[in-house]
Every structure is written in C-alpha cells, then in structure tokens.
Amino acid sequence: MNKKTIAAAFVAVVAAAGIAYWSLGSANAPLRGSSVAAASGNKVITIWRDPGCGCCDAYADYLEGNGYVVTRVDDPNFDKRSIEAGVPQQGIGCHLAEIDGYVVSGLVPAEIIERLVSERPDITGITLPGMPANAPGMAPTKTGTLKTYAFGKDGVTVYSEE
Known part of the structure; x- marks a missing residue:
C-alpha cells in the first residue's frame, strides 16, 4: 500500500x-450534539436525568408523543452536568437535555424546543427552571403561562412567555 x-x-x-x-x-x-440527526430532519434529543425522577419519564414520553426520538441517560449528577453545560445555577430544571447543539434544561414544551432549533439563535440554550406544576411532564396538558429563559454569552433573557 x-x-x-x-x-x-x-x-x-x-x-x-x-x-x-x-x-x-x-x-x-x-454533552455532544445530535446535530447530524437533527439537521437531517429527525427530532433526536438526549435527556440526562435523576434515575428516580418520574416526571422526567413523563416528559420523555410527552416528547416521544410529539415525534421526538428520546435517549434517556440516568445521571444522578445531572445538576453538575447542567452547570458545566452553561445553565445558570438559578435556572436548573429537573433534568438536562441536548438537541442539535443546544442545551435544554427542564420541562420545556415541545413547541418551544422546535422554535429554538428552527430559529437557531446565538445562545447556549433555554431553561424552564424548577418543576412548574403546569408544565409537560407534571400535568397531563400544559395550562397557563410558562416563562422560558435563554442563556449564553450575553447573559440570561426571557426566551418565551406563553
């Protein structure tokens, strides 16, 4: 040769x-992207979650019901992984996800994730802090308003309030 x-x-x-x-x-x-899959039109998302969290399973089921391919990774240290990925301490949700190069923290509704991946803003990711009782994974259907924040090199701003 x-x-x-x-x-x-x-x-x-x-x-x-x-x-x-x-x-x-x-x-x-x-964290490493599923950008190849997402760029080809697939909705592929990885979720790092506390192994004992039932709402994280309900949220993953919700995403699957909305056409996502979900990989669930048991990680009792997802909160540390969240900080390492750039999620502000006060913005940590009940799990951490990654889709198409973006970080998603918490029970963010599917339509907000789809907007993020479609619009491709220059941010690290979005978060719905805590475990709001009206969010997907906590309630059978979203009710009321949920405030989702964007975070990145320019700080934290409101991404969506719907």
Missing part, C-alpha cells in the same frame, strides 16, 4: 470511531 492509501484508511477508521463514540453517548461523556 502507498502512503496515501494508508493515510486515507487511518482517517476513515478514526472518523468512524469518533462518530460511534459521539452517537452512543454515556452518562460520563460531555
């Missing part, structure tokens, strides 16, 4: 290994 063939084979193997690692994920791995 010549050097170009060996180099091309090496690059292909390294790329395949990287894609496999990136796609499979683990509770100990840093």
Whole structure:
C-alpha cells in the first residue's frame, strides 16, 4: 500500500470511531450534539436525568408523543452536568437535555424546543427552571403561562412567555 492509501484508511477508521463514540453517548461523556440527526430532519434529543425522577419519564414520553426520538441517560449528577453545560445555577430544571447543539434544561414544551432549533439563535440554550406544576411532564396538558429563559454569552433573557 502507498502512503496515501494508508493515510486515507487511518482517517476513515478514526472518523468512524469518533462518530460511534459521539452517537452512543454515556452518562460520563460531555454533552455532544445530535446535530447530524437533527439537521437531517429527525427530532433526536438526549435527556440526562435523576434515575428516580418520574416526571422526567413523563416528559420523555410527552416528547416521544410529539415525534421526538428520546435517549434517556440516568445521571444522578445531572445538576453538575447542567452547570458545566452553561445553565445558570438559578435556572436548573429537573433534568438536562441536548438537541442539535443546544442545551435544554427542564420541562420545556415541545413547541418551544422546535422554535429554538428552527430559529437557531446565538445562545447556549433555554431553561424552564424548577418543576412548574403546569408544565409537560407534571400535568397531563400544559395550562397557563410558562416563562422560558435563554442563556449564553450575553447573559440570561426571557426566551418565551406563553
């Protein structure tokens, strides 16, 4: 084999290994996007959650009912992962999610996530802090108003109040 063939084979193997690692994920791995899948039109989201949290399962079921492919990762330290991902301390929700390169903290309604991925603002992510009783995963249907915040290099702002 010549050097170009060996180099091309090496690059292909390294790329395949990287894609496999990136796609499979683990509770100990840093956030990594499902941007390839999301960019192709799939609604792929990963949720890091406390293993004992029932509302997180209800929220994941809600997202699946709205056409998302959800990967659930048990992570009792999701709050530390949230801070590392850029979620402000006062903005931590009951779990952490990642979709198409964005961080989503808490029980954010599907239509707000879809708006985020569609509009692609220059932010790190969005959060619906705490566990509002009228949010998806806590109530059978969303009622009333939920205030979702954007966060990133420019600080924290209201992203949606609906």
